[in-house]
Amino acid sequence: xxxxxxxxxxxxxxxxxxxxxxxxxxxxxxxxxxxxxxxxxxxxxxxxxxxxxxxxxxxxxxxxxxxxxxxxxxxxxxxxxxxxxxxxxxxxxxxxxxxxxxxxxxxxxxxxxxxxxxxxxxxxxxxxxxxxxxxxxxxxxxxxxxxxxxxxxxxxxxxxxxxxxxxxxxxxxxxxxxxxxxxxxxxxxxxxxxxxxxxxxxxxxxxxxxxxxxxxxxxxxxxxxxxxxxxxxxxxxxxxxxxxxxxxxxxxxxxxxxxxxxxxxxxxxxxxxxxxxxxxxxxxxxxxxxxxxxxxxxxxxxxxxxxxxxxxxxxxxxxxxxxxxxxxxxxxxxxxxxxxxxxxxxxxxxxxxxxxxxxxxxxxxxxxxxxxxxxxxxxxxxxxxxxxxxxxxxxxxxxxxxxxxxxxxxxxxxxxxxxxxxxxxxxxxxxxxxxxxxxxxxxxxxxxxxxxxxxxxxxxxxxxxxxxxxxxxxxxxxxx
Numbered sequence: 001x002x003x004x005x006x007x008x009x010x011x012x013x014x015x016x017x018x019x020x021x022x023x024x025x026x027x028x029x030x031x032x033x034x035x036x037x038x039x040x041x042x043x044x045x046x047x048x049x050x051x052x053x054x055x056x057x058x059x060x061x062x063x064x065x066x067x068x069x070x071x072x073x074x075x076x077x078x079x080x081x082x083x084x085x086x087x088x089x090x091x092x093x094x095x096x097x098x099x100x101x102x103x104x105x106x107x108x109x110x111x112x113x114x115x116x117x118x119x120x121x122x123x124x125x126x127x128x129x130x131x132x133x134x135x136x137x138x139x140x141x142x143x144x145x146x147x148x149x150x151x152x153x154x155x156x157x158x159x160x161x162x163x164x165x166x167x168x169x170x171x172x173x174x175x176x177x178x179x180x181x182x183x184x185x186x187x188x189x190x191x192x193x194x195x196x197x198x199x200x201x202x203x204x205x206x207x208x209x210x211x212x213x214x215x216x217x218x219x220x221x222x223x224x225x226x227x228x229x230x231x232x233x234x235x236x237x238x239x240x241x242x243x244x245x246x247x248x249x250x251x252x253x254x255x256x257x258x259x260x261x262x263x264x265x266x267x268x269x270x271x272x273x274x275x276x277x278x279x280x281x282x283x284x285x286x287x288x289x290x291x292x293x294x295x296x297x298x299x300x301x302x303x304x305x306x307x308x309x310x311x312x313x314x315x316x317x318x319x320x321x322x323x324x325x326x327x328x329x330x331x332x333x334x335x336x337x338x339x340x341x342x343x344x345x346x347x348x349x350x351x352x353x354x355x356x357x358x359x360x361x362x363x364x365x366x367x368x369x370x371x372x373x374x375x376x377x378x379x380x381x382x383x384x385x386x387x388x389x390x391x392x393x394x395x396x397x398x399x400x401x402x403x404x405x406x407x408x409x410x411x412x413x414x415x416x417x418x419x420x421x422x423x424x425x426x427x428x429x430x431x432x433x434x435x436x437x438x439x440x441x442x443x444x445x446x447x448x449x450x451x452x453x454x455x456x457x458x459x460x461x462x463x464x465x466x467x468x469x470x471x472x473x474x475x476x477x478x479x480x
Contacts, residue, residue: 032102060152100299113444161353242278301375339478349409351477360473
Protein backbone atom coordinates (compact mmCIF):
# COMPACT_ATOMS: atom_id res chain seq x y z
CA UNK A 1 0.00 0.00 0.00
CA UNK A 2 1.32 3.44 -0.95
CA UNK A 3 0.99 5.28 2.37
CA UNK A 4 2.25 8.53 0.90
CA UNK A 5 -0.31 8.59 -1.93
CA UNK A 6 -2.81 10.91 -0.14
CA UNK A 7 -0.04 13.46 0.42
CA UNK A 8 1.07 13.13 -3.19
CA UNK A 9 -2.49 13.76 -4.41
CA UNK A 10 -2.90 16.86 -2.21
CA UNK A 11 0.42 18.29 -3.35
CA UNK A 12 -0.33 17.68 -7.02
CA UNK A 13 -3.75 19.29 -6.65
CA UNK A 14 -2.18 22.30 -4.93
CA UNK A 15 0.60 22.89 -7.45
CA UNK A 16 -0.89 21.53 -10.68
CA UNK A 17 -4.65 21.74 -10.12
CA UNK A 18 -5.07 18.00 -10.74
CA UNK A 19 -4.18 14.77 -8.96
CA UNK A 20 -3.56 12.60 -12.01
CA UNK A 21 -1.47 13.10 -15.10
CA UNK A 22 0.53 16.14 -16.11
CA UNK A 23 -0.93 19.55 -17.06
CA UNK A 24 -0.98 20.01 -20.82
CA UNK A 25 1.19 23.14 -20.66
CA UNK A 26 3.97 21.19 -18.92
CA UNK A 27 3.92 18.40 -21.49
CA UNK A 28 4.02 21.07 -24.20
CA UNK A 29 7.44 22.22 -22.99
CA UNK A 30 8.93 19.38 -25.02
CA UNK A 31 7.98 21.35 -28.14
CA UNK A 32 10.21 23.96 -29.76
CA UNK A 33 13.47 23.96 -31.66
CA UNK A 34 15.99 25.56 -29.31
CA UNK A 35 17.43 24.97 -25.84
CA UNK A 36 15.75 28.00 -24.26
CA UNK A 37 17.33 30.85 -22.34
CA UNK A 38 18.90 28.63 -19.66
CA UNK A 39 21.03 25.53 -20.36
CA UNK A 40 20.30 22.34 -18.46
CA UNK A 41 23.60 22.71 -16.60
CA UNK A 42 22.79 26.28 -15.54
CA UNK A 43 22.47 27.72 -12.07
CA UNK A 44 18.85 28.59 -12.90
CA UNK A 45 17.95 24.94 -13.50
CA UNK A 46 19.66 24.03 -10.26
CA UNK A 47 18.01 26.72 -8.12
CA UNK A 48 14.55 26.22 -9.63
CA UNK A 49 14.72 22.44 -9.35
CA UNK A 50 13.83 20.24 -6.40
CA UNK A 51 11.59 21.33 -3.54
CA UNK A 52 13.14 24.63 -2.42
CA UNK A 53 10.93 26.68 -4.81
CA UNK A 54 8.07 25.91 -2.39
CA UNK A 55 9.86 27.87 0.34
CA UNK A 56 10.98 30.48 -2.19
CA UNK A 57 7.39 31.17 -3.17
CA UNK A 58 6.47 32.04 0.42
CA UNK A 59 9.53 34.26 0.85
CA UNK A 60 8.96 36.03 -2.49
CA UNK A 61 5.36 36.90 -1.60
CA UNK A 62 6.40 38.29 1.77
CA UNK A 63 9.15 40.42 0.26
CA UNK A 64 7.04 41.69 -2.63
CA UNK A 65 4.34 42.79 -0.16
CA UNK A 66 6.79 45.26 1.41
CA UNK A 67 6.51 47.59 -1.59
CA UNK A 68 3.22 49.50 -1.24
CA UNK A 69 2.88 49.86 -5.01
CA UNK A 70 3.32 46.15 -5.69
CA UNK A 71 0.99 45.33 -2.83
CA UNK A 72 -1.68 47.72 -4.06
CA UNK A 73 -1.69 46.01 -7.44
CA UNK A 74 -2.20 42.62 -5.84
CA UNK A 75 -4.81 43.82 -3.35
CA UNK A 76 -6.88 45.79 -5.87
CA UNK A 77 -6.56 43.70 -9.03
CA UNK A 78 -6.06 40.14 -7.84
CA UNK A 79 -8.38 37.41 -6.58
CA UNK A 80 -5.70 35.78 -4.45
CA UNK A 81 -8.09 35.47 -1.50
CA UNK A 82 -10.84 33.75 -3.50
CA UNK A 83 -8.61 31.61 -5.71
CA UNK A 84 -5.12 31.39 -4.19
CA UNK A 85 -4.36 28.05 -5.85
CA UNK A 86 -5.30 29.43 -9.26
CA UNK A 87 -2.94 32.35 -8.76
CA UNK A 88 -0.23 29.95 -7.56
CA UNK A 89 -0.72 27.75 -10.61
CA UNK A 90 -0.34 30.77 -12.90
CA UNK A 91 2.89 31.82 -11.22
CA UNK A 92 4.29 28.29 -11.39
CA UNK A 93 3.45 28.12 -15.08
CA UNK A 94 5.33 31.36 -15.79
CA UNK A 95 8.41 30.33 -13.76
CA UNK A 96 8.74 26.88 -15.28
CA UNK A 97 7.93 27.95 -18.83
CA UNK A 98 10.65 30.59 -18.63
CA UNK A 99 13.09 28.19 -16.94
CA UNK A 100 12.53 25.07 -19.05
CA UNK A 101 10.76 26.16 -22.23
CA UNK A 102 12.30 27.12 -25.54
CA UNK A 103 12.74 30.84 -26.22
CA UNK A 104 9.44 31.11 -28.14
CA UNK A 105 7.45 29.68 -25.23
CA UNK A 106 9.37 31.80 -22.70
CA UNK A 107 8.82 35.01 -24.69
CA UNK A 108 5.12 34.21 -25.04
CA UNK A 109 4.74 33.55 -21.31
CA UNK A 110 6.32 36.90 -20.41
CA UNK A 111 4.30 38.76 -23.03
CA UNK A 112 1.13 37.18 -21.64
CA UNK A 113 1.90 38.35 -18.11
CA UNK A 114 2.73 41.87 -19.31
CA UNK A 115 -0.59 42.02 -21.17
CA UNK A 116 -2.41 40.97 -18.00
CA UNK A 117 -0.58 43.77 -16.17
CA UNK A 118 -1.74 46.54 -18.56
CA UNK A 119 -4.99 47.33 -16.66
CA UNK A 120 -3.29 46.93 -13.25
CA UNK A 121 -3.02 50.61 -12.36
CA UNK A 122 -4.09 52.84 -9.51
CA UNK A 123 -2.88 54.92 -6.59
CA UNK A 124 -1.06 53.98 -3.41
CA UNK A 125 0.35 55.70 -0.35
CA UNK A 126 4.12 55.36 -0.14
CA UNK A 127 6.24 54.94 2.99
CA UNK A 128 6.35 58.74 3.43
CA UNK A 129 2.58 59.09 3.34
CA UNK A 130 2.52 60.57 -0.17
CA UNK A 131 0.06 59.53 -2.87
CA UNK A 132 1.66 57.96 -5.92
CA UNK A 133 0.46 56.41 -9.14
CA UNK A 134 1.34 52.78 -9.85
CA UNK A 135 1.32 50.54 -12.90
CA UNK A 136 2.23 46.86 -12.75
CA UNK A 137 4.36 47.26 -15.89
CA UNK A 138 6.27 50.24 -14.49
CA UNK A 139 10.00 49.35 -14.69
CA UNK A 140 10.65 50.45 -11.10
CA UNK A 141 7.83 48.34 -9.71
CA UNK A 142 8.80 45.41 -11.94
CA UNK A 143 12.34 45.72 -10.63
CA UNK A 144 11.30 45.22 -6.99
CA UNK A 145 9.22 42.19 -7.94
CA UNK A 146 12.18 40.79 -9.88
CA UNK A 147 14.82 41.32 -7.19
CA UNK A 148 12.49 40.02 -4.47
CA UNK A 149 11.96 36.90 -6.57
CA UNK A 150 15.68 36.51 -7.26
CA UNK A 151 16.57 36.91 -3.60
CA UNK A 152 13.82 34.52 -2.48
CA UNK A 153 14.83 31.67 -4.78
CA UNK A 154 18.56 32.11 -4.25
CA UNK A 155 18.35 32.36 -0.45
CA UNK A 156 15.91 29.46 -0.17
CA UNK A 157 18.30 27.26 -2.12
CA UNK A 158 21.22 28.32 0.07
CA UNK A 159 19.29 27.85 3.33
CA UNK A 160 17.67 24.51 2.60
CA UNK A 161 20.10 22.88 0.11
CA UNK A 162 23.37 24.75 0.44
CA UNK A 163 25.32 27.19 -1.75
CA UNK A 164 24.94 27.13 -5.50
CA UNK A 165 27.75 24.92 -6.78
CA UNK A 166 30.94 26.66 -7.81
CA UNK A 167 30.90 24.38 -10.84
CA UNK A 168 27.73 26.20 -11.93
CA UNK A 169 29.22 29.62 -11.20
CA UNK A 170 27.82 30.09 -7.70
CA UNK A 171 25.31 32.72 -6.60
CA UNK A 172 26.63 35.30 -9.09
CA UNK A 173 25.81 32.99 -11.98
CA UNK A 174 22.21 32.59 -10.82
CA UNK A 175 21.70 36.35 -10.45
CA UNK A 176 23.33 37.00 -13.83
CA UNK A 177 21.30 34.33 -15.62
CA UNK A 178 17.95 35.23 -14.05
CA UNK A 179 18.50 38.87 -15.03
CA UNK A 180 17.24 37.66 -18.42
CA UNK A 181 13.84 37.13 -16.82
CA UNK A 182 13.93 40.66 -15.44
CA UNK A 183 14.64 42.16 -18.87
CA UNK A 184 11.86 40.10 -20.47
CA UNK A 185 9.50 41.54 -17.85
CA UNK A 186 10.55 45.12 -18.53
CA UNK A 187 13.22 45.70 -15.88
CA UNK A 188 15.69 48.18 -17.35
CA UNK A 189 18.90 47.22 -15.53
CA UNK A 190 18.45 44.14 -13.31
CA UNK A 191 21.33 43.31 -10.95
CA UNK A 192 23.84 40.84 -12.34
CA UNK A 193 25.87 39.86 -9.28
CA UNK A 194 24.94 38.82 -5.78
CA UNK A 195 26.58 41.96 -4.37
CA UNK A 196 24.56 44.13 -6.76
CA UNK A 197 21.39 42.31 -5.73
CA UNK A 198 22.04 43.01 -2.05
CA UNK A 199 22.91 46.64 -2.78
CA UNK A 200 19.76 47.18 -4.85
CA UNK A 201 17.58 45.75 -2.09
CA UNK A 202 19.22 48.09 0.46
CA UNK A 203 18.57 51.05 -1.84
CA UNK A 204 14.85 50.32 -1.81
CA UNK A 205 14.80 50.21 1.99
CA UNK A 206 17.15 53.17 2.52
CA UNK A 207 15.14 55.22 0.02
CA UNK A 208 11.95 54.68 1.98
CA UNK A 209 10.26 52.60 -0.71
CA UNK A 210 9.36 49.72 1.64
CA UNK A 211 6.88 49.77 4.48
CA UNK A 212 4.54 47.73 6.60
CA UNK A 213 0.98 48.59 7.55
CA UNK A 214 -2.56 47.16 7.56
CA UNK A 215 -2.40 45.85 4.00
CA UNK A 216 0.88 44.06 4.73
CA UNK A 217 -0.64 42.63 7.90
CA UNK A 218 -3.52 41.26 5.83
CA UNK A 219 -1.18 39.51 3.40
CA UNK A 220 0.94 38.13 6.23
CA UNK A 221 -2.18 36.81 7.97
CA UNK A 222 -3.26 35.12 4.74
CA UNK A 223 0.15 33.57 4.15
CA UNK A 224 0.33 32.39 7.74
CA UNK A 225 -2.96 30.50 7.40
CA UNK A 226 -3.76 29.91 3.72
CA UNK A 227 -6.77 27.76 2.76
CA UNK A 228 -4.73 24.61 2.18
CA UNK A 229 -5.84 21.02 2.58
CA UNK A 230 -5.68 20.08 6.31
CA UNK A 231 -3.19 17.31 5.48
CA UNK A 232 -0.71 19.91 4.21
CA UNK A 233 -1.09 22.48 6.98
CA UNK A 234 1.30 21.00 9.61
CA UNK A 235 4.15 20.89 7.11
CA UNK A 236 3.26 24.31 5.74
CA UNK A 237 3.41 25.87 9.21
CA UNK A 238 6.85 24.39 9.77
CA UNK A 239 8.00 25.73 6.41
CA UNK A 240 6.48 29.17 7.01
CA UNK A 241 8.27 29.39 10.36
CA UNK A 242 11.56 28.42 8.69
CA UNK A 243 11.11 31.08 6.00
CA UNK A 244 10.33 33.74 8.61
CA UNK A 245 13.38 32.68 10.62
CA UNK A 246 15.57 33.09 7.51
CA UNK A 247 14.47 36.68 6.78
CA UNK A 248 16.69 39.61 7.75
CA UNK A 249 15.50 41.26 10.98
CA UNK A 250 14.60 44.48 9.17
CA UNK A 251 12.15 42.69 6.86
CA UNK A 252 10.61 40.75 9.76
CA UNK A 253 10.08 44.06 11.54
CA UNK A 254 8.27 45.60 8.55
CA UNK A 255 6.18 42.45 8.15
CA UNK A 256 5.25 42.41 11.84
CA UNK A 257 6.78 38.97 12.26
CA UNK A 258 9.12 37.56 14.86
CA UNK A 259 11.69 34.82 14.63
CA UNK A 260 10.24 31.60 16.08
CA UNK A 261 11.13 31.42 19.77
CA UNK A 262 9.99 29.99 23.09
CA UNK A 263 9.44 32.54 25.91
CA UNK A 264 11.59 32.04 29.01
CA UNK A 265 11.32 33.48 32.52
CA UNK A 266 12.62 37.00 32.96
CA UNK A 267 11.42 38.21 29.57
CA UNK A 268 14.01 36.17 27.71
CA UNK A 269 13.34 33.83 24.80
CA UNK A 270 14.94 30.82 23.19
CA UNK A 271 15.21 30.76 19.39
CA UNK A 272 13.71 27.66 17.82
CA UNK A 273 15.85 25.96 15.13
CA UNK A 274 13.04 26.41 12.61
CA UNK A 275 15.25 25.61 9.63
CA UNK A 276 15.20 21.91 10.55
CA UNK A 277 11.41 21.89 10.40
CA UNK A 278 11.50 23.47 6.96
CA UNK A 279 14.04 20.96 5.72
CA UNK A 280 11.88 18.12 7.05
CA UNK A 281 8.82 19.47 5.24
CA UNK A 282 10.70 19.79 1.95
CA UNK A 283 12.19 16.32 2.37
CA UNK A 284 8.74 14.78 2.84
CA UNK A 285 7.42 16.70 -0.16
CA UNK A 286 10.37 15.35 -2.14
CA UNK A 287 9.44 11.79 -1.19
CA UNK A 288 5.88 12.34 -2.36
CA UNK A 289 6.73 14.06 -5.64
CA UNK A 290 9.10 13.16 -8.44
CA UNK A 291 12.77 14.13 -8.08
CA UNK A 292 12.55 15.74 -11.50
CA UNK A 293 9.31 17.55 -12.20
CA UNK A 294 7.29 17.18 -15.42
CA UNK A 295 8.51 20.55 -16.74
CA UNK A 296 12.15 19.58 -16.41
CA UNK A 297 11.55 16.16 -17.97
CA UNK A 298 9.68 17.76 -20.87
CA UNK A 299 12.62 20.10 -21.45
CA UNK A 300 15.02 17.18 -21.41
CA UNK A 301 12.90 15.42 -24.03
CA UNK A 302 13.07 18.53 -26.22
CA UNK A 303 16.82 18.75 -25.82
CA UNK A 304 17.22 15.12 -26.81
CA UNK A 305 14.93 15.59 -29.81
CA UNK A 306 16.89 18.58 -31.13
CA UNK A 307 20.21 16.82 -30.62
CA UNK A 308 21.29 18.57 -27.41
CA UNK A 309 20.76 15.95 -24.69
CA UNK A 310 21.78 17.37 -21.35
CA UNK A 311 21.90 14.52 -18.87
CA UNK A 312 23.81 11.76 -20.64
CA UNK A 313 26.91 10.30 -19.02
CA UNK A 314 29.09 10.30 -22.14
CA UNK A 315 30.03 12.58 -25.02
CA UNK A 316 29.12 12.54 -28.72
CA UNK A 317 25.62 11.03 -28.53
CA UNK A 318 23.60 9.76 -31.46
CA UNK A 319 26.35 7.89 -33.30
CA UNK A 320 24.37 4.62 -33.29
CA UNK A 321 21.91 6.24 -35.70
CA UNK A 322 24.80 6.38 -38.17
CA UNK A 323 26.00 2.88 -37.37
CA UNK A 324 29.18 4.25 -35.77
CA UNK A 325 30.96 3.59 -32.50
CA UNK A 326 33.67 5.95 -31.15
CA UNK A 327 37.16 4.87 -30.18
CA UNK A 328 37.87 4.08 -26.55
CA UNK A 329 34.68 2.11 -25.93
CA UNK A 330 33.94 -1.59 -25.82
CA UNK A 331 31.80 -2.24 -28.88
CA UNK A 332 29.18 -4.93 -29.42
CA UNK A 333 27.77 -5.57 -32.90
CA UNK A 334 25.17 -8.27 -33.43
CA UNK A 335 23.34 -9.04 -36.67
CA UNK A 336 21.07 -12.07 -36.84
CA UNK A 337 18.53 -13.19 -39.42
CA UNK A 338 15.21 -13.72 -37.64
CA UNK A 339 12.58 -14.10 -40.38
CA UNK A 340 11.29 -13.34 -43.86
CA UNK A 341 8.79 -10.91 -45.32
CA UNK A 342 6.92 -7.69 -44.60
CA UNK A 343 4.82 -9.06 -41.75
CA UNK A 344 7.85 -10.40 -39.88
CA UNK A 345 9.58 -7.06 -40.31
CA UNK A 346 6.57 -5.12 -38.97
CA UNK A 347 6.17 -7.44 -35.99
CA UNK A 348 9.82 -7.04 -35.09
CA UNK A 349 9.89 -3.27 -35.69
CA UNK A 350 6.82 -2.62 -33.55
CA UNK A 351 8.04 -5.01 -30.88
CA UNK A 352 11.30 -3.07 -30.63
CA UNK A 353 9.58 0.33 -30.48
CA UNK A 354 6.93 -0.84 -28.00
CA UNK A 355 9.55 -2.23 -25.55
CA UNK A 356 8.39 -5.83 -26.12
CA UNK A 357 11.93 -6.74 -27.18
CA UNK A 358 13.28 -5.69 -23.79
CA UNK A 359 10.54 -7.42 -21.85
CA UNK A 360 10.96 -10.52 -23.94
CA UNK A 361 14.66 -10.53 -23.07
CA UNK A 362 13.77 -10.76 -19.37
CA UNK A 363 14.21 -7.10 -18.49
CA UNK A 364 11.75 -5.07 -16.44
CA UNK A 365 11.02 -1.81 -18.23
CA UNK A 366 9.60 1.41 -16.82
CA UNK A 367 9.28 3.84 -19.71
CA UNK A 368 7.87 7.33 -19.94
CA UNK A 369 5.66 6.31 -22.89
CA UNK A 370 4.32 3.02 -24.31
CA UNK A 371 6.35 3.59 -27.48
CA UNK A 372 9.92 4.78 -27.80
CA UNK A 373 10.26 8.44 -28.79
CA UNK A 374 13.16 10.91 -28.69
CA UNK A 375 13.65 12.26 -25.19
CA UNK A 376 11.76 9.50 -23.37
CA UNK A 377 13.43 8.28 -20.19
CA UNK A 378 13.42 4.52 -19.69
CA UNK A 379 14.71 2.43 -16.81
CA UNK A 380 15.36 -1.25 -17.45
CA UNK A 381 17.05 -3.74 -15.20
CA UNK A 382 17.64 -7.33 -14.23
CA UNK A 383 17.24 -9.00 -10.88
CA UNK A 384 14.66 -8.98 -8.11
CA UNK A 385 14.15 -6.53 -5.25
CA UNK A 386 17.38 -5.15 -3.73
CA UNK A 387 19.41 -7.27 -6.14
CA UNK A 388 17.87 -5.58 -9.18
CA UNK A 389 20.33 -3.40 -11.11
CA UNK A 390 18.62 -0.34 -12.62
CA UNK A 391 19.81 0.93 -15.99
CA UNK A 392 18.35 4.41 -16.74
CA UNK A 393 18.64 5.68 -20.32
CA UNK A 394 17.18 8.38 -22.55
CA UNK A 395 15.96 7.65 -26.08
CA UNK A 396 18.00 9.70 -28.57
CA UNK A 397 16.50 8.74 -31.90
CA UNK A 398 13.79 6.58 -33.39
CA UNK A 399 13.01 5.35 -36.87
CA UNK A 400 9.46 4.22 -37.61
CA UNK A 401 8.74 1.35 -40.06
CA UNK A 402 7.25 3.69 -42.66
CA UNK A 403 7.28 3.24 -46.41
CA UNK A 404 7.70 0.08 -48.43
CA UNK A 405 10.48 -2.05 -49.78
CA UNK A 406 13.88 -2.45 -48.05
CA UNK A 407 14.11 -0.36 -44.88
CA UNK A 408 14.97 -0.32 -41.19
CA UNK A 409 13.24 0.71 -37.99
CA UNK A 410 14.18 0.93 -34.32
CA UNK A 411 15.72 3.29 -31.80
CA UNK A 412 18.86 4.14 -29.87
CA UNK A 413 19.29 5.32 -26.30
CA UNK A 414 22.09 6.70 -24.15
CA UNK A 415 22.96 6.13 -20.52
CA UNK A 416 22.00 8.39 -17.63
CA UNK A 417 23.41 8.75 -14.12
CA UNK A 418 22.91 5.53 -12.19
CA UNK A 419 23.58 3.22 -15.14
CA UNK A 420 26.44 0.77 -14.49
CA UNK A 421 28.08 1.71 -17.80
CA UNK A 422 28.38 4.85 -19.93
CA UNK A 423 27.55 4.70 -23.59
CA UNK A 424 24.85 4.08 -26.16
CA UNK A 425 22.92 1.16 -27.62
CA UNK A 426 20.59 0.76 -30.58
CA UNK A 427 18.12 -1.91 -31.71
CA UNK A 428 17.02 -2.19 -35.32
CA UNK A 429 14.75 -4.30 -37.49
CA UNK A 430 16.06 -4.48 -41.07
CA UNK A 431 14.17 -5.62 -44.15
CA UNK A 432 16.55 -6.36 -47.00
CA UNK A 433 15.75 -6.32 -50.74
CA UNK A 434 15.56 -10.12 -50.85
CA UNK A 435 12.85 -10.14 -48.16
CA UNK A 436 15.08 -11.35 -45.35
CA UNK A 437 14.51 -9.78 -41.92
CA UNK A 438 17.45 -9.10 -39.66
CA UNK A 439 17.81 -7.96 -36.08
CA UNK A 440 20.75 -5.67 -35.32
CA UNK A 441 22.27 -4.47 -32.05
CA UNK A 442 25.02 -1.86 -31.87
CA UNK A 443 26.35 -0.88 -28.46
CA UNK A 444 29.39 0.96 -27.23
CA UNK A 445 30.13 1.36 -23.55
CA UNK A 446 32.70 1.58 -20.78
CA UNK A 447 32.41 1.25 -17.00
CA UNK A 448 30.66 4.21 -15.37
CA UNK A 449 32.96 4.39 -12.33
CA UNK A 450 35.90 2.75 -10.55
CA UNK A 451 33.73 0.08 -8.95
CA UNK A 452 32.24 -0.94 -12.27
CA UNK A 453 35.70 -0.91 -13.84
CA UNK A 454 36.79 -3.50 -11.30
CA UNK A 455 33.69 -5.53 -12.11
CA UNK A 456 34.23 -5.24 -15.88
CA UNK A 457 34.49 -9.02 -16.52
CA UNK A 458 31.14 -9.57 -14.80
CA UNK A 459 29.58 -6.62 -16.62
CA UNK A 460 30.79 -7.85 -20.01
CA UNK A 461 29.43 -11.32 -19.30
CA UNK A 462 26.09 -9.81 -18.27
CA UNK A 463 25.97 -7.73 -21.45
CA UNK A 464 26.60 -10.85 -23.51
CA UNK A 465 23.74 -12.67 -21.79
CA UNK A 466 21.37 -9.75 -22.30
CA UNK A 467 22.34 -9.47 -25.97
CA UNK A 468 21.62 -13.18 -26.38
CA UNK A 469 18.25 -12.54 -24.73
CA UNK A 470 17.55 -9.75 -27.22
CA UNK A 471 18.28 -12.06 -30.16
CA UNK A 472 15.97 -14.75 -28.77
CA UNK A 473 13.22 -12.21 -28.14
CA UNK A 474 13.65 -10.72 -31.64
CA UNK A 475 13.30 -14.15 -33.19
CA UNK A 476 10.04 -14.76 -31.31
CA UNK A 477 8.69 -11.36 -32.32
CA UNK A 478 9.52 -11.86 -36.00
CA UNK A 479 8.03 -15.35 -36.17
CA UNK A 480 4.90 -14.34 -34.27
